[in-house]
Structures are given as C-alpha cells and as structure tokens.
Amino acid sequence: MASTSMIVTRGLRKSFRGTPVLENLNIDVARGEIFALLGPNGAGKTTTVNILTTLLKPDAGTASIAGIDVVHDPAAARAALSLTGQFAAVDPFQSGAENLAMMARLAHLGRKSARIRTAELLEQFDLEGAAGRLASTYSGGMRRRLDLAISLLAAPPVVFLDEPTTGLDPRSRNQMWSVVRELTAGGTTILLTTQYLEEADQLADSVAVLNHGTVVATGSPAELKAGLNGDRVELTFETDVAYAGARRLDFGAAAVFDDERSAVSVPSSAPVATTRELLALADRHGLAVSNISLLKPTLDDVFLHLTGAIGSDTVSNAEEAAA
C-alpha cells in the first residue's frame, strides 16, 4: 500500500495541554489524488496538516509523505512537499516577481531554472500583468494565487492546501478550483482542508470527514452524500390554519415538520416528481402553499448524520490500527 500512497498516517495522536486534538487518525492518499479533509473548526484539520508538513510532532503514530517518515526525516520530507496555509505567506513589501524570485532562491533552483519557472507560474496563475507590482496592492484572490504559485516553484509531488478558498469571493474561488484541478494533471498529489462541502464536492476524489480528531467517514463525495438522506423538498404553508391541516396528513415516515416556519420537508431522490406529489396532496386538501424549496445536503447535515456513527467508526479504526 505504501508504494501507491503518497500520504499515509497511522494511529496519529496529538494533544494540546491535555486536550486531545487528534485521536487515532488514519488516512491514505493515492498518487495524483485530490484528498479533502472536511470538518468543522477544531476538528483537527490544521493539526493534521501541521504534522504532515513537519511543523508539529505527533504524540504517537506515524506519518509519511512520498514514503518519507516526516517525524524521523523532516528535512527530506520538506523537499517533497509544499504548504499553502490559511494565512498568506506572501511579503506585501515585495512585488509578485520578487516574492517568486526569493522563494526560488530559497528552493535552490539555480538562476536559469528559477527564471523559467517564475515565468511559467506567472502565466499559469494569470499574474503576468501584476508581476511588477507590490503584493500589498493585490486583491485577496491574487494574493492566494501568488501564494500557491510560490508553493509550486520546486514542483513538489505533494501539495498541502489549508483552507485555500476561505474568505475568497465566488469568482476567485472558482479560479482557485480550476488551478487546483490542473495540478493533478501533472501527477501532483493534493491534500486540502475545507469547511465547505461544496468545495470537497467540486474538487476532491476522496474525502475524509473529521470530527473530534478522528475520521468519522471516508469515501468519494458521491458516496458521502449517498450516506445522507440526500436532497429534500420543503413546502411552506401560507397560513397557520393550512399548516395545522398539513400536520394531520401523512407525508411519510421521514417527513420533518418545522412548526416555527410552518413548513414540512421530505427526502427525495427525484425532486421534480416529489414536488408534484406534494403539491397535489396539498391541493386535494385545499391547503395553500406559499413556497417550495429544494434543500441540498449541507455540512451540518453530514455532521448531524455522522454523530450517531462516531462510536462504531472509532472502534473499527482502533481495530484496524491494532491489527
């Protein structure tokens, strides 16, 4: 397994001042894959990234990048990875080109390859026009792109992106996503952390959902969503009287009533058909409907769904580590 996996952790543990942040974390990321660590704040995403990028030492367990043990040989691991963290690692007092040139020098690229690589990246990241300007004049999206460009100077085989699009406007986020997708075309392995299910959905080949420092679910985005009840159709009634009437009807066992908003929602794999059925039902009973919405599964739903499964998952992970 180790030969095809570019990122492997086994039984990873870390506590801060007695508070466990990672408890027995096991992940496997295949070469050329985009792997998303999905979880709320405090789930242990950044801690995992920090251990894998040699910034932190784990209390127990092993972690390796491209077959290199990051705890025992951090120097070799650093040559195989790059980190783009949550905070911009770009000097505002240097221009885009100067930032790249400095990092190329630090990556020991050599003058000629540094120049070629810098030009390549400026073009790839659509920063040619702004290359001579101080980074302090860049927009948030440009700064992220420069940041990512810098991290790719030495063409590392494993790239870590810690919340790459947090705080970006939708246009910059889409731009960032397409850049990340292009990377894997060259065989780069990417581990990204995100709080957004949509981001994982758009980018990731596989996802690990993290909660309280353990992986509570893994799989492709489609598999994860299949584990949920999927989309729901929600009807909102015009009056309290209509809602009271609706409460007496049979919308199926999985229906959820929301008294405050006078709404009912039911799970649906075919939203159009379900909507027709629901409207017909309401019509037959003369209940006035004021709004129809399609509810997509959110990160909240994933967690609500997964909290019930945490116990059993933890046990199976522990067994796996013991075996």
Add this chain to the structure above:
Amino acid sequence: MTTATQFARPTNRPFLDIGAMILRESRRTIRSIDMLVTGLALPALIMCVFVIVFGGAAQRDGHYIQYVVPAILILCAGFGSAMTAVTVAKDMRGGIIDRFRTMPIFGGSVLVGHVAASVIRNLISSVVVIGVAVLLGFRPSADLAHWVLALLYLAFTITAFTWLCCAAGLLLSEEAAGSVNFVFLFLPYVSSGFVPIDTMPSWLHGFANAQPFTPITETMRAFINNTSPGTNGWLALAWLGGVLVVGYGASLILFRRRVNS
C-alpha cells in the same frame, strides 16, 4: 508544468539562504517609510535635540556634545534593534514563517536575515548620527584603531540587542512588540551615558551604577576618546554576551516551538 518528480534539493546552503533573507529584510526597510524615518531620521533628530536643546543646560561651555555622542550611539543602536521585534512579530502573524519552516532551507535563516539586516541598518544610522554630530561640532580624538574597535563593538552591541528583540518579536503580538523600544529609549537615561551619575539623586546611584547601560556606554566612550575601557569593557562584554546568549537561545527555542493553531 515541469515534471512532478523534480524535487527541491535538500542541499545545505545556509549562506545562500541567509543571503536571500538579508535581501528580503533590506527591501522591507527601504520600502517602508516608517522604518526609514525610525531608522535614519529619528537618530539624527535625537542627536540634534540633545546637543542643541539640552546641550546648553547640561554643560555651559558647549562641550556636552563630546560627552553625549557615545550615549546617543548606544541609545539609537537599542532603539533601532527594537524594530526587529516588530518585523519578526509581523512575520509570525502571517503565514510566511510556516512556509519557511516547511521548506528545505537552513532552519534559522529567516531570523539570521532579520538580525543581519538590523546590524547593517543600524550601522548605517550610526554613521549618520556621527556625521550629524561632526557637523554640530563633535571632535573625536580616536585614532583609526580605536575607530575600528568602536565600530566592531557597536556591531556586537547591535547584534546582541537585536537577538533579544528577535526573541521578543517571536513571543509578543505585533502591537506589544511595538513598545519594546521603550526599554531602549528610557533605560539609558538612568545611566552614566547622558549625565554623570553623581548629579542624580543619591537613591538612583545604586541602580545607575549597576545597570548594563553604564558599562556599555562607558566602553563606547572610552574607544571614542582613544582610551582603554578597562573594567567597564569586561563588564560590557559580559552583559552583552549574556544578552546575546539569552536572546539567541530564546529565539531558536521559540522559533522551533512555534505552533500555528
């Protein structure tokens, strides 16, 4: 894209790394109006204030400038070194320190860059201060050998002060790091640097005699006056050596322990 198998070489090239970091810090200085004013204009202004405004009262014969120049050099060295606390704290707040720490480069090169740039910046501002002093009538009696000693000693002082400020910058928030310079701005006043200790109230004598800025300034004064600093020289070396060891050691520990959470 070039092939993904082309790893960065984990070569040990500390001088190359430090060179890149010095260039980085020099750019920061040159491009920041704040740092230029604090680093160059302020020391010259302090020189003028002491000589022109206070000078007459301090010594009516107009020789105060001969007395006060060494003290102002030390004060400005400390004040200028304190800027490093701010620049290091700024680095810590962003993501660049973590980026450096995950690159296959010489570990402390970013800090060495900060310190080396501080030494260069402060030596330049010392030359400006001396230039202004000469314009205002300062006539040092030091020969070439003593000038060389004075400059080496000044560089050593700045290095020691800057490592301490570097540790402060690693420890403190950017706002708190901004007030580190008060230590260097006020402590020297209660030493023999600006006025002889016997002119101070007697309850201050103990502190003024014992505190490091007295031997540190007296050593500078001895070199500029073309004499040997004697005991003060050894005391100053011991203090500065201690500051250097503590500042450097604390910086390395804080840098390694840095946790981004």
